[in-house]
Amino acid sequence: MVEIDHFLENPISTQYNTLFFLLKRAKKTEYGEKHGFKDIHSVHDFKNNIPLNKYEDLKSFIKRMQLGEKNILWPNQTKWYAQSSGTNSIEPKQIPISKENLQQCHYKGGKDLLALYYRENPNTKLFTGKHLIAGGSTALLPSSNKTHIGDLSAIILKHLPWWCEWRRSPSNVKKLITDDWNEKINHIVNHSVKDDVHIVAGIPSWIVLILQEIAERNNLSNIHEIWPNLELYLHGGVHISPYMQKLKELMPSSKMNFFSNYNATEGFFGIQDKNNADDMLLMLDYGIFYEFIKQENWQEYTPKTENLEDVKLGVVYELVISTNSGLWRYRLGDTIQFTCLKPYRFKVIGRTQQFINSFGEELMMQQAEIAIGFAAKISNAQICEYSVCSRVKPTKENIGFHEWVIEFYKQPDDMSFFTAQLDDELQKVNIDYQAKRKNNSTISLPKINCVKKGTFYSWMKKHGKLGGQFKVPRLSEKSIYIDELLEISRIN
Numbered sequence: 484m485v486e487i488d489h490f491l492e493n494p495i496s497t498q499y500n501t502l503f504f505l506l507k508r509a510k511k512t513e514y515g516e517k518h519g520f521k522d523i524h525s526v527h528d529f530k531n532n533i534p535l536n537k538y539e540d541l542k543s544f545i546k547r548m549q550l551g552e553k554n555i556l557w558p559n560q561t562k563w564y565a566q567s568s569g570t571n572s573i574e575p576k577q578i579p580i581s582k583e584n585l586q587q588c589h590y591k592g593g594k595d596l597l598a599l600y601y602r603e604n605p606n607t608k609l610f611t612g613k614h615l616i617a618g619g620s621t622a623l624l625p626s627s628n629k630t631h632i633g634d635l636s637a638i639i640l641k642h643l644p645w646w647c648e649w650r651r652s653p654s655n656v657k658k659l660i661t662d663d664w665n666e667k668i669n670h671i672v673n674h675s676v677k678d679d680v681h682i683v684a685g686i687p688s689w690i691v692l693i694l695q696e697i698a699e700r701n702n703l704s705n706i707h708e709i710w711p712n713l714e715l716y717l718h719g720g721v722h723i724s725p726y727m728q729k730l731k732e733l734m735p736s737s738k739m740n741f742f743s744n745y746n747a748t749e750g751f752f753g754i755q756d757k758n759n760a761d762d763m764l765l766m767l768d769y770g771i772f773y774e775f776i777k778q779e780n781w782q783e784y785t786p787k788t789e790n791l792e793d794v795k796l797g798v799v800y801e802l803v804i805s806t807n808s809g810l811w812r813y814r815l816g817d818t819i820q821f822t823c824l825k826p827y828r829f830k831v832i833g834r835t836q837q838f839i840n841s842f843g844e845e846l847m848m849q850q851a852e853i854a855i856g857f858a859a860k861i862s863n864a865q866i867c868e869y870s871v872c873s874r875v876k877p878t879k880e881n882i883g884f885h886e887w888v889i890e891f892y893k894q895p896d897d898m899s900f901f902t903a904q905l906d907d908e909l910q911k912v913n914i915d916y917q918a919k920r921k922n923n924s925t926i927s928l929p930k931i932n933c934v935k936k937g938t939f940y941s942w943m944k945k946h947g948k949l950g951g952q953f954k955v956p957r958l959s960e961k962s963i964y965i966d967e968l969l970e971i972s973r974i975n
Contacts, residue, residue: 484598490767491826495792502529502772505805512554514544514811526790530774535785535803535812538576544809545579551629556809557581564626565635567748577632578748584808588769589639592751595766596744599756600715604740612712613652613678615671617685617693635748652678672696680710684717686954687726688868691892694733707736719744721954722831722849724856725866729892732865745831749815750806753829765827767791770807775800778818781835788812796821799832799847818847837958841873842883842925844916846909848957854908855889861904862895868939868955872962876927883919884927888968890934902931932965934972941971 490497506529510520518532534540544555545564553560556579563585567576580589601607616636626632653674671693683690694706703709713734718741723730730741745753745763750771753763765773773791778799780786788803802815818832833848840846851871859866867890876882887905895901906929910917919925942964943949956964 484602486768487595487598494767494827497767498772498791499526501768501770502526502805505770505772505807508807509557509809512556512558512809514556514809518811530788530812533812535788535814536810537814541810541813545577548579549577549626549630549632551627556811557807560629561808562630563638564630564632565638565748566632576748577626578810579808580635580638581808583770584750584806585638585642587807588751588771589635589746591769592744592746592754592766596717596742596754599754599764600740600742603756603758607714608712609681609715610650611679612650612681613675614650614682614684615652615675615678615680615693617671617683617689652680654678668693668696672700676701676709679712681712682715682717683713686720687718687723687730688721688955690716690718691726691729691733691867695729695892698733705735706733714738715740715742717742717744719746721957722852722856724852725859725869727856728859729865729867747815747817749808749810749813750804752802753831760828762822762828762830765829767827772805774803774805774812775819776803776814791827794821794824794827796824801835820849833958837956839871839873839885839958839960841960842919844913844919844926846885846913846916846958850909850912850916851958853912854905855887857908858901858905859895862897862901863893864895864901865892866890867892867936870939870956870959870964870968871929872959872965874930874962882923882927883925884930886930886932886962886965888932888934888938888965888972890936890939894933898931898933902929905929905931932969932972934968935975937975938968938972941975942968945971 506515506520506523509515515521520532523529523532541556548555548561549564551560561579561581563580564577565580567578597609600609653671676697683694685693697703697709698706701709707713713736716730716734716739723741723743740758742755743763744755745751751766751769752771753765755762756764774788775791775794776786776788778801781801789800794800797820799818799820802817802819804813804815805811806813816834816836818835819829820832821827821829830849837848838846855866855869858864869887869889871885871887874884874886876884906920910920916926939955940949943955
């Protein structure tokens with residue numbers, strides 16, 4: 484907690500110290516020599532010397548690193564590469580994970596998460612029980628004779644200390660290596676019921692699937708009948724709002740705490756540090772230097788970036804990171820919005836690619852998550868998965884609309900009421916959407932398609948995206964996802 488308190492009190496100097504540590508560490512790498520790291524003495528120099536990068540810009544360097552070449556983007560040899568589970572990428576990204584990144588970022592994030600939870604809940608007994616974590620594949624595959632690739636969870640589990648593995652449920656990790664998600668679920672369900680589980684962690688959709696399977700197989704009214712000491716759900720990856728009704732049905736105890744974290748393949752960025760909060764603390768001492776691109780500049784060829792001390796409340800920013808794995812000025816594609824500047828707290832808004840602005844409505848993922856969660860709650864419905872796109876009605880007025888595909892655990896009694904509530908809440912959280920909806924002038928009422936149970940699971944299986952790390956595409960201006968989901972539902 485001493486280190487956390489230090490960066491809370493000294494956020495800007497912590498970030499600058501991080502930047503110059505990274506530059507000093509990597510100045511003799513190929514990338515460091517090419518971009519004059521040794522001559523960088525200010526943030527201004529840093530931005531002038533190094534271009535903004537996307538994955539494609541660094542891909543050739545990463546490929547060489549995977550063949551065993553040393554001192555390319557980061558000193559020495561990088562042996563591990565985490566395959567990104569991004570929703571929109573046609574070809575998976577393979578992100579380098581250095582020893583420093585693994586230990587000083589991902590592991591440190593896990594320890595700090597528990598430390599912050601303990602500070603808020605000093606009477607907790609988390610470490611007297613087991614932890615169920617629904618991650619991705621735990622298999623590491625050879626990239627060359629010197630390097631390996633796999634899910635981030637595989638790399639983390641490969642190097643966990645014995646005391647972490649002892650607390651894991653189920654304990655036999657070898658049984659989780661399979662890429663067969665159904666086999667993995669069966670192993671978790673059959674063995675974790677025997678453990679005293681205090682924590683569950685993972686993406687909400689997959690946690691619901693696991694808990695529901697355990698409840699059904701054991702004829703439970705809720706999961707506390709088998710895990711009476713369960714008190715913490717650690718979630719991330721997607722907004723929890725659409726799943727909250729179902730999660731509270733499965734875990735109804737008043738002692739349950741829901742804590743979010745922002746642990747991406749590229750780094751551990753944020754941790755919820757207060758009970759019942761809906762934002763996270765930006766972690767500033769994990770070997771990551773942050774920059775921020777305003778929404779209005781996303782499409783520019785060389786957009787200006789803001790420093791941490793210049794960010795403002797309520798503005799949507801794309802994250803740019805430089806990391807202790809050699810991702811230099813890397814445009815992450817994730818978007819955030821600051822909720823507090825002392826200390827720096829934020830919410831994840833979505834992704835620059837998952838964003839609908841076909842009619843000037845500027846609909847973001849977080850707004851859609853909040854709206855569908857509210858509509859489900861007030862309609863007594865339970866959301867399993869959803870996706871939405873924009874379309875234009877085939878009329879001479881060319882009025883647009885949003886088409887939603889929703890798979891429900893429990894459908895609303897009145898779908899018209901649900902649709903109206905979804906539309907009303909979208910107008911409340913998005914003034915641009917509200918303006919375009921006025922008098923049906925630009926956008927008409929959303930169209931809701933209810934699909935059969937298992938539709939989204941079938942879609943993910945078809946695209947090789949089954950597993951605890953994968954997420955469904957939420958928002959798209961193209962109809963490809965909606966069309967595929969509707970076709971799968973029709974066939975099934």
